[in-house]
Amino acid sequence: MADNKEDQKFCLREVLDVFKSCLTENKEVVIDHYVAGWRGLVRFMNSLGSVFSFISKDAVTKIQIMVNHRSGENAKHYATIQSMVKYELENGLVDLTKQGSFPTSGCRTLLRLHRALRWLELFLERLRTSTEDSKTCVMCADAYNESLAQYHPWIIRKAAGVAFFALPGRPTFFEVMNVGPPEQVVAMLGDALPLISEVYQVTEELYSKHNLLDLP
Ligand SMILES: CCCCCCCCCCCCC/C=C/[C@@H](O)[C@H](COP(=O)(O)O)NC(=O)CCCCCCCCCCCCCCC
Structure with missing residues (x-):
């Protein structure tokens, strides 16, 4: 039986707000909040239909x-992305050039979510500036092609392209977001985007500084 929480109508504003709380005063990214943000996004995606389940499964x-990582014996090292990078690099816990002993390193795993966050940023920006007759599937595909697609093999790109066609049109999409009338959706996106961008930038700079942007 589906648990009640899953059935609750939720508001995308709350999900995007979680990204606000990701950054500490010294601009470290709190992993618990980052992960909570993704959990909410996945819930939203699941509510759009089972055609997205191969994406949400990953x-x-x-x-x-x-x-x-956050509940293991080294949990404290995984409090922020910064502490995780330091800990895993200092202890040789990351496969740097080819896949090997650490397929589930925090650095590698988070990099995949980080790349997806860029897709989210681009997609939300397109939604924010879209007009009534804009097509969600085109906005989503454009954002994907500009970001995540370059890291995915042909077969995944193909499957993603098929899934995008199943996206509801803009009016329904905005309704499912449950934020209010379109003007409110646009305003909410305008508030949320700079924060998502900042989380992305901080992570990007950290990964770049440590040469981690191409982890296998
Ligand atoms: C609502 C529309 C949803 C469109 C989602 C667009 C992203 C498309 C991603 C397609 C990923 C397909 C699944 C497989 C991925 C993996 O191969 C690949 C590489 O992993 P590996 O190195 O371990 O092998 N994984 C990844 O790149 C990570 C993908 C994570 C995708 C998370 C997507 C969550 C989407 C949340 C949607 C929320 C929309 C809110 C908008 C208002």
Whole structure:
């Protein structure tokens, strides 16, 4: 039986707000909040239909890997992305050039979510500036092609392209977001985007500084 929480109508504003709480005063990214943000996004995606389940399955697997790090004996090192990078690099816990002993390293796993966050940023920006007759599937595909697609093999790109066609049109999509009338959706996106962007930028700079942007 589906648990009640899953049935509750939820508001995308609450999900995106979680990303607000990701950054500490010294601009460290709190992994618990980052993961909570993704969990909410996956719930939203699941509510759009089962055609997205191959995407949410992969996202859930990656979320679970991060949750496991956060509940394991080294949990404290996984408090922020910064502390995780330091800990895993200092202890040789990351496969840097080819896949090997650490397929579930935090650095590698988080990099996949980080790349997906760029897709989210681009997609939300397109939604924010869209007009009534804009097509969600085109906005989603454009955002994907500009970001995640370059990391995915042909077969995944193909499957993603098929899934995008199943996206509801803009009016229904906005309704499912449950934020209010379109003007409110646009305003909410305008508030949320700079924060999501900042989380992305901080992570990008950290990964770049440590040469981690191409982890296998
Ligand atoms: C609502 C529309 C949903 C469109 C989602 C667009 C993203 C498409 C991603 C397609 C990923 C397909 C699944 C497989 C991925 C993996 O191969 C690949 C590589 O992993 P590996 O290195 O371990 O092998 N994984 C990834 O790149 C991570 C993908 C994580 C995707 C998370 C997507 C969550 C989407 C949340 C949607 C929320 C929309 C809110 C908008 C208002």
